[in-house]
Every structure is written in structure tokens, then in C-alpha cells.
Amino acid sequence: VQISELVQSSGVPLARVKFYIREGMLPPGKSLSATRSDYSEEHLRRLRLIRSLTEVAGLPLSRTRRILDILDKPEGPVVDLLGQAISALSVDTEDFAPSDVTPVDAYPRARAVIELLGGRYEPRMPALAQLEYALIAVEEAGMSATAERLQTYGPHIWAIAEAELAELPADDPTAAVERAVLGTTLYEPVIAALRRLAHQNITASKR
Amino acid sequence: VQISELVQSSGVPLARVKFYIREGMLPPGKSLSATRSDYSEEHLRRLRLIRSLTEVAGLPLSRTRRILDILDKPEGPVVDLLGQAISALSVDTEDFAPSDVTPVDAYPRARAVIELLGGRYEPRMPALAQLEYALIAVEEAGMSATAERLQTYGPHIWAIAEAELAELPADDPTAAVERAVLGTTLYEPVIAALRRLAHQNITASKR
Numbered sequence: 321v322q323i324s325e326l327v328q329s330s331g332v333p334l335a336r337v338k339f340y341i342r343e344g345m346l347p348p349g350k351s352l353s354a355t356r357s358d359y360s361e362e363h364l365r366r367l368r369l370i371r372s373l374t375e376v377a378g379l380p381l382s383r384t385r386r387i388l389d390i391l392d393k394p395e396g397p398v399v400d401l402l403g404q405a406i407s408a409l410s411v412d413t414e415d416f417a418p419s420d421v422t423p424v425d426a427y428p429r430a431r432a433v434i435e436l437l438g439g440r441y442e443p444r445m446p447a448l449a450q451l452e453y454a455l456i457a458v459e460e461a462g463m464s465a466t467a468e469r470l471q472t473y474g475p476h477i478w479a480i481a482e483a484e485l486a487e488l489p490a491d492d493p494t495a496a497v498e499r500a501v502l503g504t505t506l507y508e509p510v511i512a513a514l515r516r517l518a519h520q521n522i523t524a525s526k527r
Numbered sequence: 528v529q530i531s532e533l534v535q536s537s538g539v540p541l542a543r544v545k546f547y548i549r550e551g552m553l554p555p556g557k558s559l560s561a562t563r564s565d566y567s568e569e570h571l572r573r574l575r576l577i578r579s580l581t582e583v584a585g586l587p588l589s590r591t592r593r594i595l596d597i598l599d600k601p602e603g604p605v606v607d608l609l610g611q612a613i614s615a616l617s618v619d620t621e622d623f624a625p626s627d628v629t630p631v632d633a634y635p636r637a638r639a640v641i642e643l644l645g646g647r648y649e650p651r652m653p654a655l656a657q658l659e660y661a662l663i664a665v666e667e668a669g670m671s672a673t674a675e676r677l678q679t680y681g682p683h684i685w686a687i688a689e690a691e692l693a694e695l696p697a698d699d700p701t702a703a704v705e706r707a708v709l710g711t712t713l714y715e716p717v718i719a720a721l722r723r724l725a726h727q728n729i730t731a732s733k734r
Contacts (some may be wrong), residue, residue: 399731
């Protein structure tokens with residue numbers, strides 16, 4: 321199809337489509353003449369993914385690009401790809417993104433929690449920075465995340481994460497990474513809203 | 528203590544303290560002379576709460592004020608207060624806040640989910656708008672929140688919410704509302720980060 325149709329089907333404005341092609345995030349169409357190119361179903365699928373990552377999941381361009389890179393060069397086993405993609409996510413904590421030189425004790429609160437829950441502590445896991453930051457906010461409000469509360473959270477959240485990962489297609493690495501990235505991001509607000517509804521439901525039922 | 532000490536202990540700048548007094552969010556100090564007033568431990572506690580709600584939990588002023596109003600006139604049983612306070616929260620969906628005239632079918636996706644989970648559907652529960660919005664985002668990304676996935680989420684999230692509500696002090700309505708409001712907001716990022724860490728842990732353990 322022509323670029324105008326691609327714009328129409330994807331809902332992504334022409335200027336942005338051209339930007340993505342220029343930036344190498346979307347492959348160019350097959351050249352038909354000096355002014356016309358042909359775009360395939362693959363282009364449409366890719367554009368929709370970019371739109372979901374940027375507009376729906378709210379990822380900055382830099383992280384969107386990293387995820388596309390992983391999808392384009394899916395090297396190694398699926399679990400490695402998933403690990404890389406999930407690492408590339410960590411929204412909201414760009415300034416806290418751990419690096420190769422992250423000291424082992426960079427996230428003391430998060431470390432204590434992960435060890436309490438029997439998880440593995442690896443300072444380079446980006447969600448550690450996110451957890452540390454969230455725990456600092458709890459402290460600043462004069463509350464404390466008690467071991468009891470965290471031990472209540474742990475098994476439930478691990479069970480949710482297990483089920484989510486089990487749902488990923490095992491035979492299609494690209495699709496698995498795509499779904500993992502979108503799923504991690506897009507179900508976060510679903511879970512938050514469900515928790516609030518649970519509070520409202522439980523409170524209402526006691527009235 | 529004097530206002531300067533209040534500023535120092537709370538970490539809230541003087542101009543803002545004066546603003547909160549002018550707006551009736553913080554009671555004025557006990558007048559000692561034309562230019563001096565005395566502030567108590569209660570003032571400090573209140574200021575810290577306002578700071579937590581606005582800066583840490585990120586609530587807009589309007590919602591902070593509604594929660595303070597509920598705390599100041601705790602009428603009715605604790606569960607009613609909790610219900611009101613939790614309703615006053617719903618961040619991120621100001622534009623979607625339901626009103627008295629919200630039609631019964633305003634949130635079809637959220638309704639289907641809540642009924643699937645055996646919860647009570649009341650169109651005025653603000654978290655419904657938040658859930659509907661989150662489910663639309665999932666759809667827009669070309670995914671669908673399957674019944675299986677939601678039925679996996681449901682019991683775990685309900686168990687988390689039950690434990691959280693059970694931790695609230697039963698004999699002090701004001702403290703219960705305060706903790707419920709802060710807890711709902713501040714533990715949301717903790718749960719999100721734990722879920723990402725669970726993904727990373729589970730993926731890493733399969734490598």
C-alpha cells in the first residue's frame with residue numbers, strides 16, 4: 321500500500337511516519353518510483369507497536385528504540401530477550417537507571433525486601449531502583465513497609481508475574497518480547513485500578 | 528513553637544505554610560501578640576500530612592483538600608469515611624470522575640471485569656473509570672484482557688486489599704483514614720516495582 325494508506329490505517333500522522341523511517345525505527349517501503357514506495361502489513365504492524373509503546377505505554381523515544389532494537393536482533397534464548405526487554409522498560413526512573421558500576425549496596429531498602437521474599441538481588445535489575453524509590457516515598461510519609469505487609473504482597477505478586485509469563489507464546493520470540501513489554505506496562509494501571517476497586521468493594525461490604 | 532520552627536521541622540517553605548493557613552487547610556496558630564503565634568505538635572503533624580499528600584502521593588490541591596475535609600469532619604462509621612477518602616483519591620482520572628448522573632452502563636469493560644470477579648458494580652465508584660481507561664489502553668495496543676488473566680489477578684489483588692484494610696487502626700478513625708489514603712497511593716508504586724522484579728527474577732531463574 322502507499323504511505324497515505326499506512327497513515328490512515330495506523331492512525332500515525334505522516335510527519336511522524338517519516339520521522340520513524342528516518343530514525344531507522346521503521347524500515348523504508350519498497351521503492352516503486354522516485355516518489356512512490358510500497359508498504360506492507362509488516363509496516364503497519366510495526367507502526368502500531370511503536371504507537372502502543374510511545375502513546376499508550378508512555379515510553380520515551382529512547383526506551384522505545386531500545387525495545388525495537390531487541391526485537392530486530394533477537395539473539396539468544398527467549399528468556400534473555402525477555403530479560404533485556406523488561407530491563408529496557410523501567411519508566412519513571414530514568415534518572416535512577418542502574419549502570420555497570422552500580423555498587424552492590426546501592427539499593428539497601430529494595431535489597432532487604434527482595435531478600436525477605438527469597439528473590440535474587442542483582443544490583444543491575446532496573447526495577448530495584450524503582451522499588452527503592454517507592455520505599456523511600458513510603459518512609460517520607462512517616463509510614464514503614466513492614467515485613468508482614470511485604471510478606472503478604474510477595475507471594476501474590478509472584479503468582480501474578482508467573483501467570484503472566486506463562487501466557488507468553490513460547491515458539492515466537494519476537495511476539496513474546498512484544499507482548500511482555502506491552503503487558504508489563506499496560507497491565508500496571510489495570511492492577512492498580514483493581515486494587516482500588518477491591519478497597520472500595522471490601523469497604524462497601526462492611527457498611 | 529513559632530512559625531519559623533514549624534517551617535524548619537516540616538520542611539514546608541514559609542510562603543506555602545501561610546498559603547495553607549489562608550486556605551483553611553491548616554488551622555491558624557494561637558495568637559500570642561500582633562505578630563507572633565504559637566504552633567503545636569498538631570500543626571506539624573498536619574503539615575507533614577499535607578506534604579505527603581501533595582508532594583509524595585502527588586495529589587492535586589483539590590483532592591488534598593477533599594481528604595482534609597473528610598479528616599476534619601469524620602461523620603459516620605469508619606468504613607464510610609474510608610469509602611469517601613478512597614473515592615477522593617482516584618488520581619490520573621480527574622476528567623473521568625463519575626458523578627451522580629453517571630449512567631449505569633458508563634463503564635462496560637470495568638463492569639464486565641468486576642462482575643466476573645464477583646465484586647459489586649456501583650457506577651459511582653471512581654476506580655471504575657480508572658479501570659475502564661486502563662482496559663481501553665490494553666485494547667488499543669491490540670491485546671485483550673482475557674477472562675483467565677483477570678481471574679488470576681482477582682483473588683490475589685483482593686487478598687492484598689483485604690490485608691491492607693485489616694492493618695488499619697480500628698479505634699482511631701482519623702488515623703485510619705490518613706493511613707488508608709497514604710497507603711493506597713504510596714504502595715501502588717511499591718506493588719508495580721515488585722511485579723517487575725518478579726518478572727526479572729522469574730526470567731533470570733530460567734536462564
